Structures are given as C-alpha cells and as structure tokens.
Amino acid sequence: MLNIGQIPALEKIRTPFYYYDMDLLKATLDALAASASSHGIEVHYAVKANVDERILRMISSCGFGADCVSGNEVLRAAECGFRPDNIVFAGVGKTEEEICNALKVGIFAFNCESLDELAVLNDLAGKMGMKANVSLRINPNIDSHTHKYITTGLYDNKFGIAAHEFDAAAAMFRECPNIVFNGLHFHIGSQIMDVEDVFSLECRRANEIAEYFESAGLSVANIDLGGGLGVDYADPDGSPIAAFDRWFGTIDANIDRKGGRRIHVEPGRSVVAQCGTLFTKVLYVKHGERKTFLITDAGMNDLIRPALYGAYHKVENVSAKFRGDASEKVYDVVGPVCESADVWGEDRVLPETGRGDLLAIRTAGAYGQVMSNRYNLRDYAGTVYSDSAGSGK
Numbered sequence: 471m472l473n474i475g476q477i478p479a480l481e482k483i484r485t486p487f488y489y490y491d492m493d494l495l496k497a498t499l500d501a502l503a504a505s506a507s508s509h510g511i512e513v514h515y516a517v518k519a520n521v522d523e524r525i526l527r528m529i530s531s532c533g534f535g536a537d538c539v540s541g542n543e544v545l546r547a548a549e550c551g552f553r554p555d556n557i558v559f560a561g562v563g564k565t566e567e568e569i570c571n572a573l574k575v576g577i578f579a580f581n582c583e584s585l586d587e588l589a590v591l592n593d594l595a596g597k598m599g600m601k602a603n604v605s606l607r608i609n610p611n612i613d614s615h616t617h618k619y620i621t622t623g624l625y626d627n628k629f630g631i632a633a634h635e636f637d638a639a640a641a642m643f644r645e646c647p648n649i650v651f652n653g654l655h656f657h658i659g660s661q662i663m664d665v666e667d668v669f670s671l672e673c674r675r676a677n678e679i680a681e682y683f684e685s686a687g688l689s690v691a692n693i694d695l696g697g698g699l700g701v702d703y704a705d706p707d708g709s710p711i712a713a714f715d716r717w718f719g720t721i722d723a724n725i726d727r728k729g730g731r732r733i734h735v736e737p738g739r740s741v742v743a744q745c746g747t748l749f750t751k752v753l754y755v756k757h758g759e760r761k762t763f764l765i766t767d768a769g770m771n772d773l774i775r776p777a778l779y780g781a782y783h784k785v786e787n788v789s790a791k792f793r794g795d796a797s798e799k800v801y802d803v804v805g806p807v808c809e810s811a812d813v814w815g816e817d818r819v820l821p822e823t824g825r826g827d828l829l830a831i832r833t834a835g836a837y838g839q840v841m842s843n844r845y846n847l848r849d850y851a852g853t854v855y856s857d858s859a860g861s862g863k
C-alpha cells in the first residue's frame with residue numbers, strides 16, 4: 471500500500487519522480503520465491519520491465535535468474551549480481567556483437583528465435599572455440615487474450631519459430647557442432663488475466679512440442695514458459711502482490727516434467743509493477759468548454775503506457791487525501807507534452823484538485839521508467855526509494 475505517511479517528505483521533492491516501495495518489492499519477491507519453490511519452478515526476472523540498479527540488485531540477491539532481450543541487458547544483469555549461468559537471452563534481432571558478448575559472459579542459454587539466428591550462433595560460437603547452449607523460442611500460435619501490442623504467441627507476431635520449421639531446426643542441432651540443444655522457450659503475451667485457461671493451454675502445447683523434439687532425438691531438458699502474469703491496475707492496494715500461486719499451480723498441474731525436466735518462467739510486470747508510483751504535480755487546472763483538465767508536470771515521455779496501449783493507471787490526489795478533502799469532481803488528467811495522446815485518464819473522479827496538488831499515478835513500476843524518453847526535450851523524472859525518501863534527484 472502506498473505509504474501516505476511519507477507524503478509530506480515527498481511533497482518537497484522536485485516532480486515528476488518515480489517512487490519505489492522497496493518493502494513491497496521485498497514482500498513480492500518473498501511471495502514469488504515461496505510459491506516458485508513449492509511448485510518446483512525456476513524464475514528468471516524479465517529485466518526489460520525495470521532496469522533500475524537497486525531493484526535489480528534486490529532481485530538478484532534473492533537468488534533469481536535474469537531474462538534479457540538485449541546485449542546491454544545481459545551485461546547489466548551480470549553487473550547487478552545475477553549469476554551468468556542463470557541468465558537467458560531472447561530477442562528476434564540479436565546482433566553478432568551481442569551474441570559474442572553473451573558467449574563471453576557465459577550465459578545459461580540463448581532463446582533462439584529463427585533458423586538464421588541458429589546458423590549465426592553456430593558460426594560465432596565455432597569462431598570463439600565455444601559451444602552455445604540454445605533453447606528454441608517457439609511460436610505456439612496461442613491467443614493470450616490481451617492487448618494486440620503485447621500479444622507475442624500468434625503466427626501474425628514476429629516472435630519464435632513456427633511448426634513448419636521444427637524439422638529443419640531439429641536437423642540443424644544434429645548437424646551443427648557448436649550449438650547444444652537446451653530445450654524449449656515460450657512467451658505468449660503480457661498482462662494475462664485469464665490465468666488458468668491461457669497458461670494451461672500453453673503447457674499442453676509445450677508438452678506436445680516437447681514430445682515432437684524428443685521423437686526427433688533431442689532431449690528437452692528445459693522448458694521456459696516465459697512471463698505474462700497480469701497485475702491489478704484498477705485496485706493496486708487491494709491486490710498489491712500478483713497471483714503467483716494461481717500461475718504456478720496451473721503450470722504445475724499441466725506441464726509434463728518427463729525425465730526430471732526443469733521448468734522456468736520469466737515474470738517482469740508481476741514482480742515490479744505495483745512497487746512503482748509516478749508522482750507528479752498539477753501545473754494548471756483548465757476549465758474547457760466541455761471538460762475540466764488537470765495538467766500535470768509528468769507526461770507520456772515519463773510513462774508511455776497510456777499513450778501506447780491505452781493502458782489504465784489509477785490516479786490519486788494524495789495532497790487532497792492529506793487535507794481530508796471530501797468533495798469530488800470529474801476531470802480529464804493530461805500531461806504537458808504536445809500530443810493529444812498525452813492523457814492519464816478521461817473522466818476521472820477525484821477530490822477537488824488545485825494547482826500544486828501532488829498526484830500519484832499508480833502501478834507504474836513495470837514498463838514505466840525504463841521506457842521513458844526525452845521527447846519535447848523534457849528532463850527525465852527522478853528516482854526515489856521508500857527506504858531513502860527525501861533524497862530524490
């Protein structure tokens with residue numbers, strides 16, 4: 471829960487800034503670890519969700535692995551305490567430099583996304599006198615019932631290797647001396663709320679595909695089912711910790727662990743979303759012809775999810791909570807960027823709000839700060855951690 475007791479200190483900090491509740495992050499990691507161990511599942515945190523150094527160090531200190539989608543993420547994960555042999559590297563467009571660097575780091579496995587990439591992995595590993603451990607990222611053609619832009623497991627998506635190339639992929643492992651078959655990798659989408667249906671289907675499809683590769687003479691020692699568990703954007707305080715038990719219970723009940731197969735997952739959003747809040751001040755209240763606008767000093771460059779995906783983030787007026795204001799009004803809450811898409815929310819019911827009020831844009835810890843940019847030449851938002859509140863940059 472957002473610790474309102476700290477707001478007076480926070481009100482003095484230059485806005486906008488990202489605020490991370492490190493106690494909530496720790497509680498989330500403890501719940502994740504307990505649930506994963508009780509279901510025999512290995513966790514690689516999806517670094518793309520948030521690359522903040524303190525967050526990465528806390529996650530690595532709990533013994534989790536890392537899932538990376540660029541060479542720089544691999545290097546950062548290693549720098550922030552993740553064991554190299556616990557790092558996996560996916561991504562449809564790995565460059566030769568990124569592949570060589572990851573080989574040097576000594577990662578656990580490449581999650582290979584195309585036959586072309588498989589040939590390059592074999593070639594580069596050979597030139598370096600090494601063997602590359604490779605899982606095949608599969609496109610299982612499963613609809614994860616989520617937003618179009620975060621659906622990744624359908625044939626129309628660019629990710630993974632589809633069924634018509636399985637024979638050729640298996641043959642390449644038999645013929646290429648420098649790639650070692652590690653197993654299968656899937657990641658079918660993000661913010662999945664239909665947990666039982668979607669993940670049980672993913673497991674059943676993974677079992678069938680594993681059977682196929684085993685029958686082609688390749689031992690499937692690892693199945694990585696990717697990330698995707700959704701979080702509650704509407705009620706962050708009601709469900710601050712994601713439903714790890716439902717997710718892992720579904721996997722446990724449906725995945726085939728034949729021959730002691732290791733099962734891995736790659737959660738990102740469900741680990742860090744709820745611990746992050748974007749704080750912003752109201753610059754102006756504008757009474758339009760039809761609407762009343764609250765114009766904030768944070769914009770879509772600080773948090774692009776609403777503009778990019780039409781994503782919902784709960785907005786709260788924390789100054790009004792502190793004042794104890796009761797009367798409410800309807801506002802469109804908008805950012806300052808010169809784009810009509812720079813909107814936090816339309817027709818939001820908030821306590822009567824004035825210039826200078828501090829607003830909290832909740833559930834901003836995942837795909838928030840990491841996607842920020844300097845559009846309009848705006849400055850980056852600062853960072854404040856709950857255990858050192860008041861020290862914002």
Ligand SMILES: Cc1ncc(COP(=O)(O)O)c(C=O)c1O
Pocket residue numbers: 516518519537539560561657659660661696697698699736737738739740
């Ligand atoms: C390959 C891969 N693994 C894991 C994740 C993490 O997904 P999520 O944040 O939904 O858990 C992503 C994100 O889309 C991804 O691309």
